[in-house]
Structure formats: C-alpha cells, structure tokens
Amino acid sequence: MKRYQLAIAVKDKEYTRRIADYIRGSSFGERWQVSAFTHPNACKQFAKQGYAIDLIAAEPDLLRELQSELSHIPSITLVARLGETGGQPELLQYQALPLLLQGITDHFEAMSHKSGRGLSMHPAGKGAMVLTVHSASGGVGKTTLALHLVGAASARGLRMLYLNLERWNTSELWLQFGGDAIWDGEGLSELLYAIKAGSKSYAAWLAQHRKFHPQLKCDYLLGFRNQEDRASLLPADAAAIVDSIAQSGHYDGIVVDMDDGLDELHIELLMRADRNLWVVSGDQSAQTKQSLMLRYGGQKFGEAFRGISARSEVVCNGMNAEIGNSLSAMEASLAPVALPLVREWRQGELHPVGSSSSYRAAADRLCTHLLGGSEEPRIHAVG
Structure with a gap:
C-alpha cells in the first residue's frame, strides 16, 4: 500500500x-x-x-x-x-x-x-458495491458471516462499512466485544430523518457519526434510536439509506446484515444489491424454510426474483459443502466455500469475531471468491 x-x-x-x-x-x-x-x-x-x-x-x-x-x-x-x-x-x-x-x-x-489521482475508482455513478447476507430463518449465522466478510475485505485495503438493518439488531454485542464502541450517539434514525427531509449532506453526516471498529478495521453505524423507526421502515427508505452511503464517496463496499424472511423490503434490498449470500445451516428445518422461501419468491415476484437469484449464492454454514448440493431446488448457485462448524461457539457464550482461525480462513476464502480473485473493490453488502 x-x-x-x-x-x-x-x-x-x-x-x-x-x-x-x-x-x-x-x-x-x-x-x-x-x-x-x-x-x-x-x-x-x-x-x-x-x-x-x-x-x-x-x-x-x-x-x-x-x-x-x-x-x-x-x-x-x-x-x-x-x-x-x-x-x-x-x-x-x-x-x-x-x-x-x-x-x-x-x-x-x-x-x-x-x-482521478490514481486510486482505484468505481464504475461511473455506481458508488460503493453492495452485498447482502440473508436467509429464510434466524440463527443460521448471518451476522457472524457478515462481520467476518467485512473484516476480510478491510484487511485487503478496501474501505468497508457494516450496516445492520435487522428488526432486532443485536450486532452491538459483537461490535463492542473487546472494543470501545459507545451506543449513545446518532444513528440510522437520524440518517433516515435527514433523507426524508431532503438533505443531501450524507457524506458530511457519515464522516461525523460513523463508528470505527479497531479489530475489523471497518466502519459501522449505530442502530435506530427507537424501535418504531425500524418497525415502520418502508422499502424505499431502506434502499435510500443504502444508496446514500454508497454514493457518499467514503466506501468501496457496504455489507448489509438483513432480517430473515421475504417481504417487499427484502426484495427492494435484494434487487439493489450487486451480490447476495443466502446462508443455510445443517438443520433440516432451516434448509426446508430456505427452499420454501425461494420457491415463494419465484412465484410472488417472478422475473425480478429470478434476477436476484442470478446474483446470489447459497453459503453452507456448519456443514459439508457436498451436503449443500442437495439444496439445488433453491435455484441458486452453491458458493465454493463452506463455513466450518465452530463447536465452542455453540456453548451459548458470546464469542469475539475472529476467535476461530478455521472460520476466519473460510470467510477469507469466500471474500476472495466474491472479489473475483483480485484486489479491485467488488463488495457492497446487505445482510
């Protein structure tokens, strides 16, 4: 560098x-x-x-x-x-x-x-690239994967932001682990208010209110100040939040950590994303829910959902990738990297991000795959 x-x-x-x-x-x-x-x-x-x-x-x-x-x-x-x-x-x-x-x-x-002074540039008008991390059910490891991916991309010198848009956002449990994050400042509620008021000062707002995570070497934003702001979030508002960050000029990539399920808000974000990862675990119920959700998406949203599927990959978490081949009914490509089962993480105790070398290595390989094997900025994630 x-x-x-x-x-x-x-x-x-x-x-x-x-x-x-x-x-x-x-x-x-x-x-x-x-x-x-x-x-x-x-x-x-x-x-x-x-x-x-x-x-x-x-x-x-x-x-x-x-x-x-x-x-x-x-x-x-x-x-x-x-x-x-x-x-x-x-x-x-x-x-x-x-x-x-x-x-x-x-x-x-x-x-x-x-x-144009020689630093890597984005395609005209696109801003940062977007990747979503999504699933049909909770508890399959979306947040863990999203945080590891943003850390892996940051380690490659990319300017990354982790954005959590879950209805019940608990990411501070991981972001504060071993760090000095303070969750009492302005966050997504204030950004949304500024967007709805027609303010164009997104870059200045981000420069003053984002937080920096010293271990992950990435930025993140505080959540919504009150739960009603997230509960009433409209699909267009969610997309506007992502677009304002992407167009700020501050980042090469945004990883958005999404809720489980599939409604109009999910579709809006999945359509906005450049790449999408669907996370499934070895639990048969989780796999069945994922298959049912994707089948419903095809029936409900038609051609739009087929376009989403074409930019998506299924990531197997805690199970052998060969087992994932049985998920072909999902009509999405299988990611070439499976995430290992980390048994010490199953004990119910909070674990710091990066505490498993095997998981960290797998996430790094997955990041390399998503980047196309190069160092060019290719990630903007929503998950």
Missing part, C-alpha cells in the same frame, strides 16, 4: 506530537507519513525544498496563509465547530484520534476519486 505525505499545521505543539505518535503506533502508519508544523512558513519551506505533500490538514488561519502558495495541494480545515469554512472540507479538530485519522483518510480518498 502506498504511503502518502500528510502535513499537519496547528499551533499546539503537543497536539501535533500526539497525532504523530498515534499514527506511528497504529494501522494508519501504513497509509500516512506525517510532518507537523506549528508555523505556516515552515510548511512552505518544506515544500520548496522538494518534499512532496499529498494532503494538508490545518487550523483555519494557518491554512489561509498556506494556500497563498500551496493552493494546488488538497486540504482539510481542522475546526472547532462544523460549518466554519462555508462548505470547504473540514473535520472537528478535537475528537478521538482514530475518528480524526479515519476522517482525514476518507476525505483524501474521496478527493482522489473525484480528481
């Missing part, structure tokens, strides 16, 4: 030291090399000496002085309150360092996509 030169210009020397120390000891050090300045003339001299600067992050007054000579370099303003710069790229200066650095990275990559 290429390392880029980040110039930080702030007056507080201790602030620049903390940022530099944090980057050196974190995964952001793989992406950024930092030079810190407390005076704009020092930064200008640095550039005049021939040192390349890919991005400047500076306090407003320092940035104004720098732009007199370095206006050709992309920049982000570090502000005390959002909205100070009249629409220019900005980030809150005093926030958790992981969020600040993730925001800097995302703003830079969004700028790079727009200017």
Whole structure:
C-alpha cells in the first residue's frame, strides 16, 4: 500500500506530537507519513525544498496563509465547530484520534476519486458495491458471516462499512466485544430523518457519526434510536439509506446484515444489491424454510426474483459443502466455500469475531471468491 505525505499545521505543539505518535503506533502508519508544523512558513519551506505533500490538514488561519502558495495541494480545515469554512472540507479538530485519522483518510480518498489521482475508482455513478447476507430463518449465522466478510475485505485495503438493518439488531454485542464502541450517539434514525427531509449532506453526516471498529478495521453505524423507526421502515427508505452511503464517496463496499424472511423490503434490498449470500445451516428445518422461501419468491415476484437469484449464492454454514448440493431446488448457485462448524461457539457464550482461525480462513476464502480473485473493490453488502 502506498504511503502518502500528510502535513499537519496547528499551533499546539503537543497536539501535533500526539497525532504523530498515534499514527506511528497504529494501522494508519501504513497509509500516512506525517510532518507537523506549528508555523505556516515552515510548511512552505518544506515544500520548496522538494518534499512532496499529498494532503494538508490545518487550523483555519494557518491554512489561509498556506494556500497563498500551496493552493494546488488538497486540504482539510481542522475546526472547532462544523460549518466554519462555508462548505470547504473540514473535520472537528478535537475528537478521538482514530475518528480524526479515519476522517482525514476518507476525505483524501474521496478527493482522489473525484480528481482521478490514481486510486482505484468505481464504475461511473455506481458508488460503493453492495452485498447482502440473508436467509429464510434466524440463527443460521448471518451476522457472524457478515462481520467476518467485512473484516476480510478491510484487511485487503478496501474501505468497508457494516450496516445492520435487522428488526432486532443485536450486532452491538459483537461490535463492542473487546472494543470501545459507545451506543449513545446518532444513528440510522437520524440518517433516515435527514433523507426524508431532503438533505443531501450524507457524506458530511457519515464522516461525523460513523463508528470505527479497531479489530475489523471497518466502519459501522449505530442502530435506530427507537424501535418504531425500524418497525415502520418502508422499502424505499431502506434502499435510500443504502444508496446514500454508497454514493457518499467514503466506501468501496457496504455489507448489509438483513432480517430473515421475504417481504417487499427484502426484495427492494435484494434487487439493489450487486451480490447476495443466502446462508443455510445443517438443520433440516432451516434448509426446508430456505427452499420454501425461494420457491415463494419465484412465484410472488417472478422475473425480478429470478434476477436476484442470478446474483446470489447459497453459503453452507456448519456443514459439508457436498451436503449443500442437495439444496439445488433453491435455484441458486452453491458458493465454493463452506463455513466450518465452530463447536465452542455453540456453548451459548458470546464469542469475539475472529476467535476461530478455521472460520476466519473460510470467510477469507469466500471474500476472495466474491472479489473475483483480485484486489479491485467488488463488495457492497446487505445482510
């Protein structure tokens, strides 16, 4: 992965030291090399000496002085309150360092996509790619698979977001395991309100309200503030949430963790997805429910559902892939990777994501398959 030169210009020397120390000891050090300045003339001299600067992050007054000579370099303003710069790229200066650095990275990559500076780009107008993780019944391992897939894709350098749209969202149990997630901020309810109000500031909203998971190296959003918002979610609203994130420029892929079942909302998301994974377990009842659901989908939704099936694969969880060949009645391809049965996960105790090396390896192989064996951004998941 290429390392880029980040110039930080702030007056507080201790602030620049903390940022530099944090980057050196974190995964952001793989992406950024930092030079810190407390005076704009020092930064200008640095550039005049021939040192390349890919991005400047500076306090407003320092940035104004720098732009007199370095206006050709992309920049982000570090502000005390959002909205100070009249629409220019900005980030809150005093926030958790992981969020600040993730925001800097995302703003830079969004700028790079727009200017064609050589970073991987998406097909025109498509935004991030979408993958759904879905099933006919609960308890078959959708959330576990979705989280492992988003982690595997993030490990390949892709910018990923995990999005849980289940009616009863318990993903925080896994996202908080060993982490510092705080589930008291704004989440999907606020994003939905903004969409319905006609706001177009999705990218700025995401930059301020997404959460970063340090183990999975991906972003996620808090759930709905109240259960009624999710219970009354319309199919068009669910699709609008996915589209707003996909078009934000922040991500290569979105993995959406879906409810079990099949209604108009499911169909809307499955039609929106670029790829879909149907998860089945070794339980005969779960397999029968899956077969019945897919048969019903074909009868109820006709050609639209056949298009969904053509972009779908059945993933066998906790059973031999050969057994999955008996599921041919589902009229969907069988994924070439089966997920192993992890017996210690069946004891009823909460398990951290990635705690099973065999499952992690299988999810990584499945991710490689979904990516087409390349490093190009190919995932946007709903599950």
